[in-house]
Amino acid sequence: MTRHVAVLMGGTSSEREVSLNSGKACADALEGEGFTVTRIDVGPDIAAVLAGLRPDVAFNALHGPDGEDGTIQGLLEILRIPYTHSGVLASALAMDKERAKVVMRAAGVDVPGGMIVNRMEAARRHVLPPPYVIKPNAEGSSMGVIIVRDGRSHPPQILASDEWRFGDQVLAEPYIAGRELTCGVMGDKPLGVIEVKAATEWYDYDAKYAPGGSIHVLPAELKPNVYQRVQELALTAHQALGCRGVSRADLRYDDTPGGTGALVVLEVNTQPGMTQTSLVPDMAAHEGLSFGELVRWMVEDASLNR
Numbered sequence: 001m002t003r004h005v006a007v008l009m010g011g012t013s014s015e016r017e018v019s020l021n022s023g024k025a026c027a028d029a030l031e032g033e034g035f036t037v038t039r040i041d042v043g044p045d046i047a048a049v050l051a052g053l054r055p056d057v058a059f060n061a062l063h064g065p066d067g068e069d070g071t072i073q074g075l076l077e078i079l080r081i082p083y084t085h086s087g088v089l090a091s092a093l094a095m096d097k098e099r100a101k102v103v104m105r106a107a108g109v110d111v112p113g114g115m116i117v118n119r120m121e122a123a124r125r126h127v128l129p130p131p132y133v134i135k136p137n138a139e140g141s142s143m144g145v146i147i148v149r150d151g152r153s154h155p156p157q158i159l160a161s162d163e164w165r166f167g168d169q170v171l172a173e174p175y176i177a178g179r180e181l182t183c184g185v186m187g188d189k190p191l192g193v194i195e196v197k198a199a200t201e202w203y204d205y206d207a208k209y210a211p212g213g214s215i216h217v218l219p220a221e222l223k224p225n226v227y228q229r230v231q232e233l234a235l236t237a238h239q240a241l242g243c244r245g246v247s248r249a250d251l252r253y254d255d256t257p258g259g260t261g262a263l264v265v266l267e268v269n270t271q272p273g274m275t276q277t278s279l280v281p282d283m284a285a286h287e288g289l290s291f292g293e294l295v296r297w298m299v300e301d302a303s304l305n306r
Contacts, residue, residue: 002035002056002057002299002300002302003035003036003056004035004036004037004038004055004056004057005030005035005036005037005038005055005056005057005058005059005299006037006038006040006050006053006055006057006058006059006081007023007026007027007030007037007038007039007040007059007061008023008040008042008046008058008059008060008061008062008067008072009022009023009024009027009039009040009041009042009061009062010023010040010041010042010043010062011041011042011043011062011063011064011066011067012042012043012066013062013063013064013065013066013067013068014064014143014165014166015063015064015143016064018063018273018275019061019062019063019064019067020041021275022061022063022273022274022275022278023039023061023062024039025274025275025291026059026061026274026295027039027059027061029291029292029294029295030059030292030295030296030299032292033292033293033295033296035299038053038055040053042062042066042067042072046072046075047075047079050075050076050079050081051079054081055081056082057081057082057083057084057299057302058076058081058082058083058084058302059083059084059295059298059299059302060072060073060083060084060085060271061271061274062271063271063273064143065095065138067271068091068094068095068269068270068271069091069092069095069096069138070087070088070089070091070092070095073086073087073088073091073306074088076304077304077305080304081304082302082303082304083302083303083304083306084245084246084298084299084301084302085244085245085246085247085270085271085298085306086241086242086243086244086245086247086270086306087242087244087305087306088306089242090241090242090243090244090270090306091270091271093241093242094241094243094247094267094268094269094270095138095270096137096138097135097137097138097171097267098114098115098116098137098171100241100267100268103240103241104236104237104240104241104265104268106240107236107237107239107240108236109233109236109237109240109265110233110262110263110264110265111264111265111266112173112174112176112264112266113173113174114128114132114171114172114173114174115127115171115172116137116169116170116171116172117169117170117171117172118168118169118170119159119160119164119167119168119169119170120159120160120168122134122155122156122159122170122172123155123156123157123158123159123160124155124160125155126148126155127155127172128172128173128174130148130149130150130151130152130175131147131148131149131150131174131175132147132148132172132173132174132175133145133146133147133148133172133173133174133175134146134148134156134159134170134171134172135170135171135173136166136167136170136171137167137169137170137171138167143166144164144165144166144170146158146159147175148175176252176254176262176264176266177252177254177256177259178252178253178254178255178256178259178262179195179220179252179253179255180195180196180197180198180250180251180252181193181194181195181196181220181222181230181250181251181252181253182194182196182248182249182250182251182279183230183231183233183234183248183249183251183283184234184246184247184248184249184272184279184280184283184284185234185235185238185243185246185247185248185249186245186246186284186297187245187301188235188239189235190231190232190234190235191280191283191284191286191287192218192219192220192283192286192287193218193219193220193222193227193230193231194216194217194218194219194220194279194282194283195216195217195218195220195221195222196214196215196216196217196279197214197215197217198214214277216279216282218282218283218286219286222253226253226263229263230251230253230263233249233251233263233265234247234248234249234251234265237249237265237268238268241268241270243268243270244301244303244306245298245301245302245306246272246280246294246298247268247269247270247272248268248269248272248279248280249265249267249268249269250265250266250267250268250269251263251264251265251266252264252266274295280294281294
């Protein structure tokens with residue numbers, strides 16, 4: 001029986017603070033479930049730390065590069081330490097938004113159009129007709145996302161500045177009007193659908209993580225066929241990318257007057273947030289699972305060769 005769990009958190013990505021919050025919440029809950037827990041703020045010495053510790057399972061509460069892109073997963077495979085969430089390939093694939101869209105589209109999932117462009121090019125001219133969205137191709141938590149509104153005369157100049165820290169290649173996509181929906185998958189079962197209503201203009205970093213930053217409507221107020229379709233898309237995307245454990249798909253639904261009616265998967269998160277304001281714990285609670293039961297399931301689901 002698994003007794004000793006190392007909770008991996010922190011790291012060096014732009015999502016460090018979110019990861020520390022996720023890690024603390026999960027570690028506290030696992031201790032409440034009777035596990036022996038070691039909390040590890042992941043640094044460059046993580047291989048030596050884990051080799052010396054030899055936990056039964058590594059609970060991956062990292063977000064962003066190094067934790068969500070297959071890197072830490074590959075290390076855990078080498079060390080032969082079973083771990084939670086998705087494996088090397090699915091993690092790397094889902095983190096690369098443009099390549100993930102190719103795979104999801106091939107599986108019959110509607111995804112946004114768009115293209116990869118150099119940030120300097122995107123700062124010089126409108127690479128798509130406004131409104132459109134510019135985002136890093138391999139970040140999470142809405143880091144670096146810019147909405148270029150209709151009628152804006154100039155492209156976003158921050159892309160050409162030294163303040164931009166999300167790489168030279170960015171993803172440009174048409175802006176999709178409508179509602180922000182999200183649906184988790186646990187194993188091979190889709191969870192409930194949440195509509196996220198941000199207190200700010202859109203579901204940015206603060207809306208995701210600040211108390212009161214957003215309202216989670218669960219179950220989302222959708223027609224039954226639309227609700228079911230969201231669940232089907234989340235599960236199809238999860239399976240097409242090869243995800244394991246828990247994932248979360250983010251979608252847009254254009255039900256605006258005169259809109260297209262499109263239901264589009266923006267991305268799949270293989271390391272969804274696990275803080276007190278996070279979406280997947282809300283979905284699990286809607287299924288009757290406490291936070292402790294959710295993280296216990298994730299530990300018991302852990303394995304190698306994921």
